[in-house]
Amino acid sequence: SAEQKFEVLFILGGPGAGKGTLCRYITEKYGYVHLSAGDLLREERMNPNSKYGELIEKFIKDGKIVPVAITCSLLDNGMQASDSPHKRFLIDGFPRNQDNVDGWNEAMSEKCIVKGVLFCECSKEVCTQRCLKRGAAGSGRSDDNEEVLVKRHETYITNTLPIIEHFEKQGLIYKVNSMQSPEKVFEDAEEILYKIGW
Ligand code: UP5
Ligand code: MG
DSSP states (O other): OGGGSEEEEEEEESTTSSHHHHHHHHHHHHOOEEEEHHHHHHHHHHOTTOSOHHHHHHHHHTTOOOOHHHHHHHHHHHHHHOOOSSOEEEEESOOOSHHHHHHHHHHHTTTEEEEEEEEEEOOHHHHHHHHHHHHHTTOOOTTOSHHHHHHHHHHIIIIIHHHHHHHHHTTOEEEEETTSOHHHHHHHHHHHHHHHTO
């Protein structure tokens, strides 16, 4: 029945918009489970037993979107492995293109209900500055440099914005201005959570 389904909130926004930061604020206060698709892919890339390591690194360094079967199974495993009593998940940085949406619907729509999409709105300039700053501070991320950031942004505009429009038509999009301080972004997001009933 619907009650037993996992409840999911997707968190979308440009590269460096502050998705992960906002999710950390939310989980700290509410105890939901945060699953970052990018973090899961980076972890899988480091797993010597994975056959996808090289492929994942290639896609990330190209700012391209990894085939959905890989990402979706990592998310699925992450959800299954969670012993949180809430069964509420913040899925950060996914879905990013139509392939992701189709793959999610096929594999996950029976188990999950998508309650909404938090859309972190942030200018390209601010996004880029944040990632460059993080790279300069030693993030170790192979995509926090100017060359890859151009590609990440192109991919975002071409592939992810249409997905955000698709969710907008379904009335699922909730916008937050993520160019404010992290605390203020969180406050605005909290109002949305109340509205959704989380
Ligand atoms: N920061 C955050 N909020 C701030 C604020 N309000 N004010 C000032 N500074 C703020 O933040 C980025 C930086 O900005 C940090 O230094 C932070 O302190 C600061 P963060 O919270 O990390 O932003 P986030 O949006 O999570 O940025 P991230 O770089 O993680 O976004 P991306 O979407 O680019 O990265 P992700 O890890 O999701 O994906 C990376 C790659 O993996 C993709 O390009 C793609 O190749 C691949 N991928 C897939 O193929 N499929 C997927 O489903 C997901 C990823
Ligand atoms: Mg992130």
